[in-house]
Amino acid sequence: MERFNFIFIVAGILFFTLAFVIMGALPLAQYQGIDVVSMDQIATNIPYQFDELARDYPEAFEKAFGTTEPTAEAFKEALEAGRQAYIAEACWHCHTQQIRRIDPNDGTEVGHDVSRWAPDTRLESEADEYHNAMNYPHLFGTRRVGPDLIRSSGRHSNDWHLAHLWNPRETSPYSVMPPYTWFFDDDQGKVPNARGLGMVTYLQWLGSWHTQFAPSEYEDLPRIHFDESWYPPYVPPEVQPGEDGDPYAEEDPYGSSEEDY
Amino acid sequence: MTQTATTPLIRPTVVTSRGETRVLVDTTSAKLHFIAAVAWIGVGIVAGLLYSFVFLRLYPHEGIEVLSAGRIRMMHTNLMAYGFLTNAFIGMLHWVVPRLTGEPVLSHALSKLIWIAWNAIVAAAMWGILTGQAQAIEWGETPFWSDHLVVVGVALVVINFTWSIIRSREKSMYVTLWYFTAAFVWTPLVYIMGNYLPQTLVPGTGGAALVGLYIHDLVGLFVTPMGWGLMYFFVPVISRKPIYSHAISLVGFWGLAFFYPLNGVHHFLWSPIPMFAQYGAVISTIAVEIVVTTVVINFVLTMRGEWYRLRESIALRWFMVGMTCYFITCFQCAFQTTLTMQKVIHFTDWVVGHSHLVMFGVFSFWIAGVIEHLWPKLTGREWWSRRLNLWHFWLWTLGVALMFTDLTIIGVVQGLLWDSLRPWEESIRYSEIGWFFRMISGWMILVGFVCLAVNMLMSFVSRQDHVDTVYAGQFPEAAPTGVNG
Numbered sequence: 001m002e003r004f005n006f007i008f009i010v011a012g013i014l015f016f017t018l019a020f021v022i023m024g025a026l027p028l029a030q031y032q033g034i035d036v037v038s039m040d041q042i043a044t045n046i047p048y049q050f051d052e053l054a055r056d057y058p059e060a061f062e063k064a065f066g067t068t069e070p071t072a073e074a075f076k077e078a079l080e081a082g083r084q085a086y087i088a089e090a091c092w093h094c095h096t097q098q099i100r101r102i103d104p105n106d107g108t109e110v111g112h113d114v115s116r117w118a119p120d121t122r123l124e125s126e127a128d129e130y131h132n133a134m135n136y137p138h139l140f141g142t143r144r145v146g147p148d149l150i151r152s153s154g155r156h157s158n159d160w161h162l163a164h165l166w167n168p169r170e171t172s173p174y175s176v177m178p179p180y181t182w183f184f185d186d187d188q189g190k191v192p193n194a195r196g197l198g199m200v201t202y203l204q205w206l207g208s209w210h211t212q213f214a215p216s217e218y219e220d221l222p223r224i225h226f227d228e229s230w231y232p233p234y235v236p237p238e239v240q241p242g243e244d245g246d247p248y249a250e251e252d253p254y255g256s257s258e259e260d261y
Numbered sequence: 262m263t264q265t266a267t268t269p270l271i272r273p274t275v276v277t278s279r280g281e282t283r284v285l286v287d288t289t290s291a292k293l294h295f296i297a298a299v300a301w302i303g304v305g306i307v308a309g310l311l312y313s314f315v316f317l318r319l320y321p322h323e324g325i326e327v328l329s330a331g332r333i334r335m336m337h338t339n340l341m342a343y344g345f346l347t348n349a350f351i352g353m354l355h356w357v358v359p360r361l362t363g364e365p366v367l368s369h370a371l372s373k374l375i376w377i378a379w380n381a382i383v384a385a386a387m388w389g390i391l392t393g394q395a396q397a398i399e400w401g402e403t404p405f406w407s408d409h410l411v412v413v414g415v416a417l418v419v420i421n422f423t424w425s426i427i428r429s430r431e432k433s434m435y436v437t438l439w440y441f442t443a444a445f446v447w448t449p450l451v452y453i454m455g456n457y458l459p460q461t462l463v464p465g466t467g468g469a470a471l472v473g474l475y476i477h478d479l480v481g482l483f484v485t486p487m488g489w490g491l492m493y494f495f496v497p498v499i500s501r502k503p504i505y506s507h508a509i510s511l512v513g514f515w516g517l518a519f520f521y522p523l524n525g526v527h528h529f530l531w532s533p534i535p536m537f538a539q540y541g542a543v544i545s546t547i548a549v550e551i552v553v554t555t556v557v558i559n560f561v562l563t564m565r566g567e568w569y570r571l572r573e574s575i576a577l578r579w580f581m582v583g584m585t586c587y588f589i590t591c592f593q594c595a596f597q598t599t600l601t602m603q604k605v606i607h608f609t610d611w612v613v614g615h616s617h618l619v620m621f622g623v624f625s626f627w628i629a630g631v632i633e634h635l636w637p638k639l640t641g642r643e644w645w646s647r648r649l650n651l652w653h654f655w656l657w658t659l660g661v662a663l664m665f666t667d668l669t670i671i672g673v674v675q676g677l678l679w680d681s682l683r684p685w686e687e688s689i690r691y692s693e694i695g696w697f698f699r700m701i702s703g704w705m706i707l708v709g710f711v712c713l714a715v716n717m718l719m720s721f722v723s724r725q726d727h728v729d730t731v732y733a734g735q736f737p738e739a740a741p742t743g744v745n746g
Contacts, residue, residue, distance in 0.1 A: 003433070003434065004426055004427060004429075004434060004438075004442055007434075007439050007442045007443055008442055008443075008446055010518075011439075011442075011443045011446075011514070011515070011518035012442070012443050012445075012446025012447060013446060015518045015519050015522060016446070016447055016450055016451075016482070016522050018522075018523075019474070019522030019523045019525075020454065020474070020522070022523060022538075022541060023470060023473075023474055023522075023523055023525055023526055023538055023541065023542065024454070024470055024471050024474055024525075026535075026537070026538065027466070027467055027470040027526075027534055027535050027538045028463060028467040028470070028471075030467075030535055031466070031467050036464055084393075085393075087395055087396070087397040088331075088332070088393035088394070088395055089329055089330075089331040089332065089393070090330075090331025090332065090334055090335050090395065090402070091331060092397055093331055093334055093335070094331070096608060098529075098532050098533070100530075100531035100532060100604075100607070101531045101532075101533075102531050102604050112679050112680045112681075112682060113531075115682055116679065116682060116685075125532070125533050126533055127465065127466040127533040127534075129465075129533075130464065130465025130466050130469075130533070131464060131465045131466070132464065132465070133464070135464040135465040135468070136459070136460055136461065136464050136468070137396075137397055137398055137459035137460055137464070137468045137469075137472060138397075138459065138464070138465050138466065138468050138469045138472070139397055140469050140529060140532060141608075142399060142476075142528060142608070142612065143608055143609075143612065143613065144608035144609070144679075145316075145689075146685075147685055169318075172686065173686075174686040174689050174690055175686070175689070176315065176316050176317075176318055176689060178315055178320060178323065178329065178330045179323065179324065180329070181324050182326045
């Protein structure tokens with residue numbers, strides 16, 4: 001029992017494999033047969049903020065992506081640059097990308113995630129949001145010093161993001177985020193480089209599938225369905241439609257509603 | 262002259278049998294690894310301290326790209342794992358394994374090569390992190406290209422030491438070697454699973470389940486077995502008493518081996534990972550904490566009647582303070598992993614306090630004890646100053662106590678403020694006082710480190726020879742006369 005071979009095989013190989021199967025392979029089996037959304041598919045739904053970037057910073061845009069048009073190719077390049085910068089600066093160590101399945105803020109439960117981070121759609125994070133080419137590996141994060149970012153699309157304008165990256169305390173007076181001056185080519189924070197433009201593109205892309213996809217386009221994307229009986233009961237409250245039937249009609253798309261999230 | 266289940270059979274560093282003299286312990290490699298470990302932890306502590314400045318909006322390195330806050334944060338954790346802990350563990354293995362098995366490692370030349378290669382890998386990986394080539398896997402932020410090198414390095418270490426264990430002619434293995442054997446299997450498996458699958462094959466939520474396993478297994482299946490192995494060796498040796506119970510060490514080992522690998526998903530509770538995995542992780546986490554607590558009890562009972570030794574032996578003090586921290590950690594684990602607690606404390610500084618208590622308060626303290634015990638034996642020089650060693654001990658002990666208490670409190674404050682749906686920045690402003698005291702504890706830890714480093718250096722250059730304690734008669738059936746711990 002206490003010999004090398006027994007410990008090597010049973011404790012080392014067998015128990016590890018058992019855990020890998022239960023905790024790794026079984027969850028993975030839920031996604032069997034579901035295609036990973038490719039960069040090309042992602043680039044079929046370009047957020048309007050990307051067009052704005054091309055329009056507002058034509059020279060920087062051309063220098064970064066070799067074109068002045070907000071093409072799908074440029075969008076893919078910008079997303080990739082933004083994700084690379086996001087990982088290189090370890091943004092994910094202070095900003096999470098998951099709205100946990102807790103909330104409902106109805107006075108009986110402790111929890112806050114949905115109310116705070118998805119007050120409009122009231123949708124918590126689902127597995128299909130992460131089942132794409134931008135999540136090798138996932139960026140869930142484990143510490144939340146700053147706001148959650150999985151629904152950051154449209155929460156602020158492009159200019160807000162660039163000002164915030166140049167000096168966070170210009171937009172958020174109490175922020176402890178360090179400035180990222182190397183996302184800009186000049187010394188005044190007016191000319192973003194590829195990383196700056198990419199970062200804004202990435203932040204405006206996160207969650208854009210909930211706020212900007214036309215219903216038909218959204219339904220075309222592969223979705224993952226779980227057996228809901230696994231989860232605690234959760235009933236999303238009804239969203240009151242605006243006057244013209246669009247629940248988001250009253251929101252300024254440029255993000256003037258800058259409440260403290 | 263056989264070893265019993267509760268006492269290690271300890272051979273001298275050089276044995277002579279049948280007229281043949283064999284060098285069992287490669288003391289040079291052990292010494293080099295401890296030197297590297299202490300050098301890396303110095304850099305790592307400075308990185309952590311710089312990161313704590315960022316939270317107070319004091320930017321000593323504002324606008325310097327390579328010292329960006331996120332990058333020094335990644336450098337801090339990865340240096341501790343791969344620079345400090347790994348180097349110290351390899352040094353400790355050099356001292357322990359050949360003396361328990363009676364066989365030297367595969368090759369002393371390979372040991373030197375491993376030292377050079379491993380530290381070159383760590384340096385290259387740090388360069389990669391600082392120049393923005395990091396990988397987004399917690400505890401594995403080393404650039405993807407360096408992962409291949411790490412796998413080769415780990416394989417060499419495993420081969421080098423497993424050779425010694427396999428060739429041993431002992432009838433049964435002492436408990437330390439069970440832990441080491443298991444760790445030699447687990448470490449490469451864990452590293453390959455965590456660094457390769459989520460990066461290349463498994464995106465999103467499925468990858469998160471694997472990363473959860475990786476985060477947890479790196480602590481549980483590499484650091485913990487190494488730590489327990491060294492405790493089972495050094496505590497009996499220094500306190501000169503056999504381990505209290507062989508049965509409890511069996512429970513501890515097999516409980517750890519079975520339950521610990523199942524825990525990983527508890528890092529992502531309430532996430533989109535399927536709930537059956539989350540429930541399973543919570544239950545097995547509670548199970549493993551119960552098991553681990555029994556091991557703590559084993560050591561406390563081993564020390565029964567010997568506590569007065571803490572007055573004379575600073576090494577034993579390190580071990581026992583680490584043990585206390587371990588008990589607190591385990592006790593905390595068992596309830597903080599519940600889904601109810603996670604609603605409040607997940608994502609807060611509570612978790613940061615917890616991880617510092619484990620990685621620093623437990624494992625770094627045990628390594629500090631090993632350094633305290635071994636440095637004179639490896640260099641042949643007496644410690645330069647006992648007073649400096651005491652300063653080191655008290656600064657680190659009080660430093661980690663302050664950091665843990667402080668971060669735990671502001672973790673709860675943050676969680677409840679978020680829950681109350683107050684504006685986000687309010688939680689930042691209420692945290693500032695806590696982040697200030699964290700910086701103070703960082704300073705204490707840095708000064709404690711300077712005490713250690715200066716003392717090691719001065720002992721090395723001083724001329725006061727170390728007189729080895731002789732363990733004659735302490736383990737009558739196990740330890741031959743003239744063998745030191």
